[in-house]
Amino acid sequence: MTEFDLLNLKYNHIEDARLDMSRILAERARQFSLPQSLYNDPFLFRIDMEEVFMKEWLFVGMACEIPSPGAYMTVDIGQNPVLVVRDRDGGIRAFHNVCRHRGSRVCTGKRGKVANLTCPYHQWTYDLKGDLIYAGTEMGEGFDKSDFGLKPAHCKTAGGFIYVCLAEHEPPEIDQYLAALEAYMEPYDMENAKVAAESTLEENANWKLVIENNRECYHCSGSHPELLRTLLEWDDTTDPRATPEFKAQYERQAAEWDREGIPHKHVEFGLRNRIVRMPLKDGTAVMTMDGKPACKKRMGRIQNPNLGSMRLLHLPNSWNHMQSDHMIVFQVQPVSAQKTLVTTKWLVHKDAVEGEDYDPAQLSYVWDQTNKQDRELAEQNQRGINSLAYQPGPYSETYEFGIINFLDWYADTVLKNLTHDRL
Incomplete structure (x- = not known):
């Protein structure tokens, strides 16, 4: 009996899968990981594609x-x-x-x-x-x-x-977020930027596991030595783990950003979109191995090299880091229930000359390593979830609140769209 035949024993028709999806999402334990089928079932993956990726902004x-x-x-x-x-x-x-x-x-x-x-x-x-x-x-x-x-x-x-x-x-409505994005990106003058490096990784994991892994840094200390040379683990100044020293650093740097007219305050639009500028570790300017700029030409009208990282979140398929000399954008493309493509692009000023103003290998090294580490984490997560022994486990409200927010958005979005389909 083929895998397709086995699946047909569970769902005789896609409408049966839709009803089961509605039930699973309505009954899920909010602060726990999802039931197994939402991470590996091809029928439910099809619903993800139809109700999220074919109806939401990407x-x-x-x-x-x-x-x-x-x-x-x-x-x-x-x-x-x-x-x-x-x-x-x-x-x-x-x-x-x-x-x-x-x-x-x-x-x-x-x-x-x-x-x-x-x-x-x-x-x-x-x-x-x-x-x-x-x-x-x-x-x-x-x-x-x-x-x-x-x-x-x-x-x-x-x-x-x-x-x-x-x-x-x-x-769906997105104009409020786009207006804020336009204002926050103004200093970078993106029409005068270019892609300096690009990579695409194929990950043998469900797209939600890829996003979940990104939405927490609980795993960072054990997995990302290159990234943690510059990155501060907390999500923003409201992070419950943020120390007084970090908050003082933020206030010092925010005063500098204000003088240059660089937007930085946390804004969010539901659970789908948010923008916040965060300092990097004191004494580092950008996400490189030595914390020093990777490109001699800064982006747009930027003068201050210590802009930290402006983080942009767009669910369901992107997270991004904007820095003084370069920016990094990430795009997630689901392929199947257990396969996802993650594309990363590094952008610099369009007049920057490769080999003179920047070295693509140096520019991309930290996130190249981080992406490979994250791929291994997501794939091991998928293998464990496929086991007969898997059952949903609890998230930490302190370290993993970003995942809780993501899955709340995901569940609400799918249920909303499924309900609309039936009307």
């Missing part, structure tokens, strides 16, 4: 990656290939990367630049606004090109970040 890339008209990037959201392109007016648009002829992907590269968007299969061609402009003469006299433009996806940008939502109708 971080997909940086505007500076597509700097001029015709520049594009592609991303897969589950089984949905998506195309993000800068049009001739300088705007950024997102489309389903699916030709309206027979469904082939229009753009097959990860990034590129084109005059128009041409499907390689039969050369149907679309302009940068998604309108079909060429389909040959073989379609007959009754064929109307205006009926066959690329299908758009919701797309918004702020502070250099690009967000896409595949919701069929009205997407």
Whole structure:
């Protein structure tokens, strides 16, 4: 009997899985890890994709990656290939990367630049606004090109970040967060930045385990020696573990940030989004092995090298660190119930010269090591959860409140969307 047959013994239809998902989430113990099936069952993973990743706003890339008209990037959201392109007016648009002829992907590269968007299969061609402009003469006299433009996806940008939502109708509200993001990212001038290094790790773990691991530093002292050369473990000044010495350091540095007009106060928008600037260890400027800047050119209008790390959280798929000389952005892409891609990009000023102003290996070393360590942790976590012996365990309200907040957001979001589906 195949794995698929065994799964069918549990769920005869996807609607049975939806009902079970609703029950599990409604009955879960809030301060405990999730039941096993939510971490490894393919049917429930499908519901995660349908109710979270196909309906919520997702971080997909940086505007500076597509700097001029015709520049594009592609991303897969589950089984949905998506195309993000800068049009001739300088705007950024997102489309389903699916030709309206027979469904082939229009753009097959990860990034590129084109005059128009041409499907390689039969050369149907679309302009940068998604309108079909060429389909040959073989379609007959009754064929109307205006009926066959690329299908758009919701797309918004702020502070250099690009967000896409595949919701069929009205997407969730995000404008308050985007307005704050625009203000907090203003000092960095992200239109004049570039990607200096990039990596993608395939992790054999459920996407929620990847996010859970990120949302706590309980594990840091035992797993991340490179990161802890500069990182302070607490989440912000309200962290119950924060010491008087740390709070005094924060006040000193905050006064410097205020003088330079650098935003830093904690803002949050529900449990999904938050922004906060935090000092690094006293005497260190950025997340490198020696704590010294990794790039000679600072970002945007920044003068003070001691900006600490401005942390941006966007659920369900991104966390980020903004520093004086470079920034690090993370993107999570679920692949299957027990496989996740984690892409990390290091960005610097666009005029910084590799080998002269920065060394990509030095720039990326600390988080390269941290990512590999986190992959091992997530994969070992997944292996244990797959065991017959697994049962949900308790989270520490002091050390793991970030996970509790994440799972509250996740459960509320899935239940909300499932309920809406039934209406």
